[in-house]
Amino acid sequence: MKIALLGYGKMGKTIENLAIEAGHKIVYKSGTTSEIGKLEDAEVAIEFSTPEAAVSNILKCFELQIPVVCGTTGWLENYSSVINSCKECNGSFIYASNFSVGVNLFFSINEKLAKLMAPWKEYSVSIEEIHHTEKKDAPSGTAITIADSIIAQSDNLERWSLESKKDHSLRISAKRIADVKGTHTVTYESDVDEISITHKAKSRIGFAKGAILAAVFLKDKKGLFTMQDVLDL
Incomplete structure (x- = not known):
């Protein structure tokens, strides 16, 4: 080719x-x-x-x-x-x-988890993404894809927001650290427990x-x- x-x-x-x-x-x-x-x-x-x-x-x-x-x-x-x-x-x-094949499998897991969690209103959801300091855009496109999938399954969330928590918004925290290839974590948290899924890239x-x-x-x-x-x- x-x-x-x-x-x-x-x-x-x-x-x-x-x-x-x-x-x-x-x-x-x-x-x-x-x-x-x-x-x-x-x-x-x-x-x-x-x-x-x-x-x-x-x-x-x-x-x-x-x-x-x-x-x-x-x-x-x-x-x-x-x-x-x-x-x-x-x-x-x-x-x-x-x-990444692994990230696209993660997307499918994220969508399935979002469907499971949608009825349980006591859980709040957030996303954290970490990338290398040379990455120009924030949040990452991967984080936005993850967020859009969660929002599509929710009857409460309408948008994502970077850093600050706003009404009806899904908070994304974007961090830039030297030589991090890409880490994405979705966390559901209630008063009694926490559920998280993470994808961590080891190389390009x-x-x-x-x-x-x-x-x-x-x-x-x-x-x-x-x-x-x-x-x-």
Whole structure:
């Protein structure tokens, strides 16, 4: 498979190494100041750039009929317009706030737990996410995905809020600590006990493997897909 890497930071380099080990070919890669190869030669693009660059990268791929796997977060205010462009161009697109197989299993566990906890009003729920100090957006896209799933199962929660507790809001605490790859914890607490589930990433390899798996899935397909489609969850 011929892959374009849009974004050549730590994640892009990890994806490159794993993709080559798996027998794929990197035909194009672009960073903030340089580009190598021809985007038009790619059979699929993997986008891990910056919030500022993601939308233009995705739209360019749609125009070239190149399927896009996007893991960049922080640009979702433009999500609807990107989806519309994908449909207009008859493109192919997978966006995920997190491509790790373990995290996507965690998403399913979180949804199931939220359904179980919804009738028990004595429990309050909160989310804590911890990432490395270089991460630009807060809360993480993964935390937002977790929060949205909990809110969808609740008849009391209407939104999430960062740090401060507001009426009808799910509190997300975002911490930045050097060299933390990503830890997410959901906690339900009452006066008598506490229930928590946690996913802790040990390296970027899990994210990179999931992105490559998604790219293999998306190649030669048309339409909008999710990691739930990729993993048949």
